[in-house]
Amino acid sequence: MMRNKRDQELLRYAFGELEEGKTEALRNQAENDSELAAELKAQERFAVSLNLLKDVPEDQYSKERLRAAILERCLEPREPAKAKLGWLWMPAVAFGLTFAIMLLPNLQPKAEPMVVKDPNPMRNQMTPPVVLNRTTVVAKKPEPQMTQAAKPNALAFGTAPVQASQKRNRKSYATLVASRSGERTAAPAATQSADPAVKQPVKQTTKPESDPVVLPASNDEPIVIIGALPDAPGRATETEAVTGVLVGG
């Protein structure tokens, strides 16, 4: 540490950067110390030898060369505003992307509202046609009687569409409406609801009311054939007995 400090002082002395008092003290000390005197001399020689490097040959660079270089690169002094905008595109692009991603679900094409008309003229007079659009809940709240009748074996007429519609999320709504409208054109007359108060599920209208609907069942469970009663809407009736099949009314 001391040696380092001493070396530092010697260098500063050689380059004339040491304080006046310290310089005098060092000179006095060197008069009595030959080793220190030799060291001081070497340091001075080092400082002086650097003066040899101060001479520099004359340059031959000209204004014309500089002008040519600047013109060659087609340079113009750049505006500070432009230079500062260099990094701004990044947050702008990020914001734009986020905005686009947020808007994407809303950009899906909206389906035409579907008008379901009851084939019974009397009912049409009493109740206005049901309009199915995006906000209409289709058979979300089924008739309590119907639910009670259908839930035990999960085969009741009209429960499957209700469950399906509950499972579907909002994104698949367009697909659902499209499939429903396709079914509607295939069987336009079969849109009568079991209950006028309940909005008619589309699946329910694919078969005529009088026809029994046979749904697949496992081997262990009895098959129930159910037909809807025209005068008792929403009520399930077993219509026929077959071997291995439970029939009732």
Add this chain to the structure above:
Amino acid sequence: MEGIVSTMGATATGRLELESDERLVQRARSGEYEAFEHLFDRHRILVYRFAYQMVGRRDDAEDMVQEAFVRAYQNLHRYRDEAKFTTWLLRIVTNLCTDQARMSQRRSNLEQKEAAGALDWMTIGMTNDPVQNLEDERRKAALRSALNALPAHHRTMIVLRDLEEREYPEIAKIIGCTIGGAKLRVLRARRALRDRIAPLLAQ
């Protein structure tokens, strides 16, 4: 008519010569190229000397001068009046030299060695004594080699302080450190150079 035009031109040139660096920068910023050429005339030698001390070859130094002034022209809008124009300019050259040293240190060393050996006998000396001249040239070449062999950050400090004799506050601004830091760096650089040329000093 021609005389009037030349007199007007001379007057404009004289007017520019009297203007401060900062004013000339403002003019150059607003598209007056002549003002920039005046800045070049004023500080060309300063930049060239520094570049020569850093790279050790005239043609390389001239390339450096060109690059420094082109960059200065490109970045005039970045110059702030709180620093001296020369300080700002030297900062550009320092960065250029550091970059260049990184890229071609090895090549430069080899060429320097060859050039130093080849020119020993061709150099015209400062005194009438040919032996003394030769000795001086040898010392000079050895010193130059030692300086060029230093890392760029040490070389920069030696050139700025000991060869170009810049004051510590300005060095601090050029390097971007405190005055104390600049003193310390200069001391370390001197030590590094002294250790390299120790055999030469012993002679």
